[in-house]
Every structure is written in C-alpha cells, then in structure tokens.
Amino acid sequence: MDKVLIHGENLVKEYGTAIKTRALDGVDLQLNEGEFASIIGASGCGKSTLLNLLGALDRPTAGKLYFKDKEFSSMNEFELAQFRNRRIGFIFQFHHLLPEFTALENVLIPSWIESGVVNQKKQERAIELLETVGLKDKIRNPSNNLSGGQQQRVSIARALINDPDLVLADEPTGNLDSESTEQVYDLLRKINRDLGMAFLIVTHDRHIAEKSDRIIEMKDGKIISDYLTRSETPEAIWKNIAPINCKYRIQFGDGEQDEHRVCMPDTGYSGS
Amino acid sequence: MSYELKIALRFLKSGKTQTLFILMGIAVGVAVQIFLGSLITSLQESLVDRTIGNSSQITIKAEDDEISRALTENNQEEETLLRGNFSVIEKSLNNWSLIVGQLQGDERITAISPAIQGTALIRSAGKNQSIQVKGIELENADKIYDISQRLTGGEPLVEGNSILIGSKLSENLGIGTGGVVSLLTPKGETVRFIVGGVFDLQNESVNESLVFMDLKRAQKLFQLGSGITAIEIQISDPFQADVVAEEWKSQLSEVKIDQWKAQNEQLLSALASQSSSSYTIQFFVILAVTLGISSVLAVSVVQKSKEIGILKAMGSTKTSASRIFLLQGLILGILGSIVGSGLGILLLSVYQFFNQGSGSLVINYTWSGILIIGMIATAAATFASLIPARRSANLNPMEAIKNG
Numbered sequence: 001m002d003k004v005l006i007h008g009e010n011l012v013k014e015y016g017t018a019i020k021t022r023a024l025d026g027v028d029l030q031l032n033e034g035e036f037a038s039i040i041g042a043s044g045c046g047k048s049t050l051l052n053l054l055g056a057l058d059r060p061t062a063g064k065l066y067f068k069d070k071e072f073s074s075m076n077e078f079e080l081a082q083f084r085n086r087r088i089g090f091i092f093q094f095h096h097l098l099p100e101f102t103a104l105e106n107v108l109i110p111s112w113i114e115s116g117v118v119n120q121k122k123q124e125r126a127i128e129l130l131e132t133v134g135l136k137d138k139i140r141n142p143s144n145n146l147s148g149g150q151q152q153r154v155s156i157a158r159a160l161i162n163d164p165d166l167v168l169a170d171e172p173t174g175n176l177d178s179e180s181t182e183q184v185y186d187l188l189r190k191i192n193r194d195l196g197m198a199f200l201i202v203t204h205d206r207h208i209a210e211k212s213d214r215i216i217e218m219k220d221g222k223i224i225s226d227y228l229t230r231s232e233t234p235e236a237i238w239k240n241i242a243p244i245n246c247k248y249r250i251q252f253g254d255g256e257q258d259e260h261r262v263c264m265p266d267t268g269y270s271g272s
Numbered sequence: 273m274s275y276e277l278k279i280a281l282r283f284l285k286s287g288k289t290q291t292l293f294i295l296m297g298i299a300v301g302v303a304v305q306i307f308l309g310s311l312i313t314s315l316q317e318s319l320v321d322r323t324i325g326n327s328s329q330i331t332i333k334a335e336d337d338e339i340s341r342a343l344t345e346n347n348q349e350e351e352t353l354l355r356g357n358f359s360v361i362e363k364s365l366n367n368w369s370l371i372v373g374q375l376q377g378d379e380r381i382t383a384i385s386p387a388i389q390g391t392a393l394i395r396s397a398g399k400n401q402s403i404q405v406k407g408i409e410l411e412n413a414d415k416i417y418d419i420s421q422r423l424t425g426g427e428p429l430v431e432g433n434s435i436l437i438g439s440k441l442s443e444n445l446g447i448g449t450g451g452v453v454s455l456l457t458p459k460g461e462t463v464r465f466i467v468g469g470v471f472d473l474q475n476e477s478v479n480e481s482l483v484f485m486d487l488k489r490a491q492k493l494f495q496l497g498s499g500i501t502a503i504e505i506q507i508s509d510p511f512q513a514d515v516v517a518e519e520w521k522s523q524l525s526e527v528k529i530d531q532w533k534a535q536n537e538q539l540l541s542a543l544a545s546q547s548s549s550s551y552t553i554q555f556f557v558i559l560a561v562t563l564g565i566s567s568v569l570a571v572s573v574v575q576k577s578k579e580i581g582i583l584k585a586m587g588s589t590k591t592s593a594s595r596i597f598l599l600q601g602l603i604l605g606i607l608g609s610i611v612g613s614g615l616g617i618l619l620l621s622v623y624q625f626f627n628q629g630s631g632s633l634v635i636n637y638t639w640s641g642i643l644i645i646g647m648i649a650t651a652a653a654t655f656a657s658l659i660p661a662r663r664s665a666n667l668n669p670m671e672a673i674k675n676g
Contacts (some may be wrong), residue, residue: 099286
C-alpha cells in the first residue's frame with residue numbers, strides 16, 4: 001500500500017460574505033506519495049480551489065486537511081509559508097517567472113526564500129534541473145527573453161529546486177501550443193518517474209489527463225469520479241473524459257472506426 | 273545579502289524611469305533643504321555675529337549699588353532724588369582675579385577679559401567729547417574685540433599713557449596716531465594721554481565714543497585700586513549664554529551677571545520666527561517627497577502584485593513581502609539623500625560664486641547638518657513605504673496570481 005501524502009476530509013470552501021458561493025462542497029481526497037494524478041472538470045467546478053487548499057495557499061471554510069500526519073489548521077501563517085516553500089512546488093498556467101531575474105535566478109528563488117539569503121548553495125542543483133528541462137544553454141538569459149514553453153520549463157525547474165513532496169500544477173500547458181504541451185507533459189512525467197515526487201495537475205487537456213495514473217473528475221464543487229487509469233481501458237477513459245473537456249466529433253473515414261477525433265479544447269479560462 | 277534586498281534592488285532596477293524620477297524627487301527635496309537650511313543658518317549666524325561677535329556675551333559685574341539700581345530699575349519713589357546727570361563709574365569688583373581663576377577651567381569659555389568701564393570727557397584742540405573709557409589687558413581683550421587686527425593706524429599697544437581711539441573719534445577730534453589728548457574724569461582730574469593707535473571696530477557708535485587704555489592705568493584713573501568693573505566673557509556657543517549665566521549665578525556670590533540674550537530679546541524673537549518659517553518650509557518639502565514616494569511605491573505594489581503573489585506561493589512570508597518594499601523606500605531614501613547632498617552643495621557653491629564680493633553673505637554648511645537632513649529624508653522615505661509594504665504583506669497570493 002502506498003503511503004498517504006496528503007489527505008482531505010469533507011473540505012468545504014465558501015467565498016463571499018453577503019452572497020456565499022460554495023466552490024468546494026464536501027470533498028474527500030487522498031493523495032499518495034509519488035502519485036501522478038490529474039483533476040479534470042468544467043470551468044468553475046472547484047478544481048483550482050481544491051489545488052489552492054492542498055497547496056496551503058488558502059484555508060478551507062470547513063473540513064480537515066492533513067499533510068502526512070500534520071493537520072493544516074494547527075499551523076500558523078509562518079508555518080504554512082514554510083510548508084509551501086519546502087514541501088510544495090507550484091507550476092502555474094502563465095508560468096509566472098520574475099521577469100527581473102535570469103532563468104537560473106528564478107530557479108534559485110525558492111532556495112533563497114528557504115534560507116532567507118541569496119546564496120549559490122543550490123546553484124549546481126539548479127543548473128542540473130535546467131539541464132533536465134532542456135535549458136542548459138539559457139541559464140543566464142533574462143527570463144522574459146525566453147519563449148512561453150521555455151519559461152514554463154524554467155518554472156518547472158523552479159518548482160523542483162527545494163525537492164518538494166508534491167508538485168501542484170494549475171493548467172501548466174494551458175498557455176502553450178501543442179508541441180510545447182507535449183514536451184512539458186513528457187517532462188513532468190519523466191520527473192515524476194525519476195525523482196519520485198507526487199504530481200497533481202489541474203488540466204483541461206485530455207492528453208495529459210489520459211496519461212495520468214489517476215483521474216479525478218469534479219463537478220459543482222464535488223468529486224464525481226476518481227479512478228486509476230490502469231484499471232480502465234483507454235477507450236473507456238477517452239470516453240469518460242472527452243465529453244467534459246472537448247466538444248468533439250468523430251470523423252469516420254474509409255469505414256475505419258474513430259481514427260480522427262478532433263478535439264476542440266475548452267478555451268475559456270478556468271477561474272475557479 | 274537577504275533575498276528581500278536582492279528582489280528590492282531588482283524591482284528598482286527594472287523600473288528605471290520610475291526609480292529615476294522618485295530619486296530626483298528626493299534629491300531635489302534634500303537639496304532644497306540643505307540650501308535653505310544653510311542659507312537661514314548662515315544668515316542668522318552672520319546677524320548674531322554682527323551683534324555679539326565683537327562684544328561681551330556674558331558680563332560679570334559687581335552687585336548694583338543703591339544709585340545704579342535705582343537708575344536701572346527706574347524706581348518711581350526715588351525718582352526725585354535722582355534728577356540730573358550722573359557720571360558713573362561702575363562699582364568695583366575687587367575679588368575679580370578670584371572669579372577669573374574660578375572660571376578659567378570652564379571649557380565653554382573662549383575669551384575672558386577683565387575690564388574697567390567708565391566715562392570721561394576727551395579734549396583735544398579745543399574740542400570736547402564725552403567718551404567711554406575701557407581699561408583692558410590687550411591680549412585678553414583682543415580675543416573679544418580683535419583690536420590688533422582692526423587698527424587703521426599706529427601700534428597695537430596699550431601701555432602707560434598710550435591709548436587707542438576709534439576712527440570716528442579720531443576724525444572728529446582731528447587727531448591721529450601720536451597726538452596728545454586730555455581726559456577729564458568724573459572726579460574732576462585731567463590727565464594727558466598719547467594716541468597710540470586708531471581702530472575701526474566696524475560699528476559707528478563704538479568708533480565714535482570708545483577709548484581703550486591699559487587696565488592698570490584705568491584703575492589709577494578711576495581710583496579703583498586693584499579693582500575692575502567688569503569681567504567680559506565670550507563662550508563657544510553664544511546661544512547657551514543664558515544657561516551658562518544661570519549656572520554661574522549659583523556659583524558666584526555678590527556679583528551681577530548680564531548676558532546678551534536678555535539684552536537682545538527682539539533680535540532673538542525675530543530669529544526664532546525666521547527659523548520656524550524655515551522649518552515649516554522644510555517640513556512641507558519632506559511631506560511632499562514622502563507623499564511622492566508613497567504613491568510611486570503604491571503603484572509599484574500593484575504592478576508587482578503578480579510577482580509578490582508568486583513569491584508568497586513559493587513560501588515568502590508576510591514580513592518578507594513587506595520588507596521588499598520597505599527596503600525599496602530605504603534604498604531610495606539613502607540614494608536620494610546622497611545625490612541630494614551633492615546637489616545641495618553644488619547649489620550653494622553656485623550661489624556663492626554669483627554672490628562674491630565684500631559684505632556678501634558667506635554660506636556655510638556643516639556635514640552634521642547635511643547628515644541630519646539626509647537621515648530625516650531616509651527615514652521619511654522608509655516611512656513612506658510603510659503603506660505600500662502593508663499592502664504587499666496583505667496581498668492574497670491566489671488573487672494576485674489569478675488577476676495579475
């Protein structure tokens with residue numbers, strides 16, 4: 001049995017004071033160490049909210065959240081910040097590098113935050129990571145001098161610098177073209193395999209979802225299905241995830257069965 | 273280097289124009305303060321110097337006798353008794369060498385000169401004029417009056433019957449160095465003196481009526497024995513005169529201590545109001561600079577909210593998030609003060625260059641004054657960054673990332 005990394009019980013998150021919006025409505029979730037999971041669902045279904053709670057960026061309105069055996073609500077502001085720094089790696093849709101810094105410096109920033117001072121202790125590790133993401137020759141480049149895909153790869157290296165237990169990615173490929181998307185996905189998968197940290201990826205992209213170990217599907221603030229991909233056939237998975245994420249049609253050609261599935265990604269930005 | 277400092281520096285560097293403008297704002301503010309402050313201070317110093325620079329700032333005299341007390345206090349009841357002109361030799365201070373000895377150790381004293389003050393009538397070539405006679409020891413009196421440097425003729429020497437007279441008096445009497453004059457004392461004695469030199473103390477009434485003579489000769493002239501009438505003193509900080517005088521009053525008995533501040537209240541109140549208007553201007557300059565920095569940094573927080581959100585997501589604490597902006601304020605303040613100090617000194621030299629010539633004001637600045645202005649500006653800049661820093665601290669990382 002895999003070890004439980006993070007565990008949420010009956011998580012509820014409400015926004016607003018006068019008019020309350022329930023973004024999460026009683027979610028139970030357990031994530032194991034080293035797991036590669038995706039969350040799918042329509043815009044506004046609570047995917048990002050859940051991710052923020054798991055990443056200690058926000059506190060739940062009700063419910064309990066444990067990291068290993070530690071309960072989140074017992075931690076103060078400072079401890080949560082420290083937790084984010086050491087245990088969690090964040091990857092955002094719009095990469096969000098600091099444009100004032102070079103690629104290498106951006107990767108090093110979480111390590112500076114950890115120690116409080118600017119140092120080069122993790123420099124070698126940072127270069128190694130940049131090499132892993134295929135940017136060895138770009139380490140001195142100002143981060144705003146890189147292409148979108150390159151920037152996203154820098155932000156992946158940045159998420160890994162402090163050896164987190166869990167990488168949370170919110171639409172990591174949402175802003176990239178299909179080629180870069182593929183590269184980034186392969187990279188995430190490779191890192192998961194090589195370094196063994198758990199990944200939880202919010203995505204609209206069914207290609208990523210399809211290739212995850214586990215797919216969590218959400219609707220209206222609830223988890224409506226949660227299964228391991230290896231227990232389903234590819235066709236079943238495809239069928240399951242496609243209607244939600246794609247307005248797809250199947251083109252029949254030469255009497256062959258659905259060879260040419262055309263996916264039209266949901267372009268609306270998921271703001272939840 | 274703390275990482276907050278590194279980020280603060282990069283933020284400042286990335287917003288070059290913004291940083292440059294706000295730096296110039298602080299620099300101009302500091303420069304104006306230095307210029308204005310130095311100008312006002314120098315003006316006041318020059319005014320005070322002209323008033324008391326060459327006169328006694330604290331004068332120790334013997335306690336008033338009945339007559340002079342009645343005269344000075346203008347006592348109504350005794351008025352009838354005191355009608356008419358009086359020739360006054362002030363009451364003698366017999367224990368003066370003791371007092372001088374007692375005060376000698378006081379480090380605040382820059383000059384101490386025993387003196388005899390009296391009135392007399394001067395006669396020469398049939399002309400009479402009432403004068404003030406001052407018996408002095410030239411070496412000590414020079415420290416106050418600087419007589420030796422201000423002779424227009426003759427030798428800086430008061431010995432025996434040799435006296436020094438004012439330039440205007442010399443003119444009025446038509447007598448110069450080497451001439452002979454007679455002095456008629458209040459006691460009715462007439463003594464002949466030789467004019468050893470003519471001085472110009474740059475004060476019309478002094479030049480017209482003052483005569484310096486040797487202390488010992490004056491003692492004899494006014495029949496004071498070994499006594500004198502006053503100990504004239506200058507101190508290093510003239511504005512402390514009242515404090516020092518009070519202190520001495522408790523130490524010395526049977527003396528009267530006058531100090532210039534009591535005698536120049538109007539001047540002092542004029543100076544005080546001048547200072548306060550200068551402070552008011554300086555305050556508003558600082559206020560304007562502070563508001564400027566505050567608004568620029570507030571805009572910067574909005575501009576950088578995404579980055580701050582990211583830093584927080586990666587584990588930056590509230591304290592760190594606010595420190596990034598406090599440091600920016602501090603850096604701006606320090607740099608602005610340095611540039612502003614240079615600018616202020618430049619401004620002063622330019623002013624000085626275009627206002628050369630005799631009698632024009634010499635503006636002095638002190639490094640300590642500039643340091644204080646710089647420190648105030650730096651403190652103000654840091655203070656100005658408090659509100660932006662708080663906003664940065666309270667920024668919600670999710671909101672910032674989502675909306676950035």
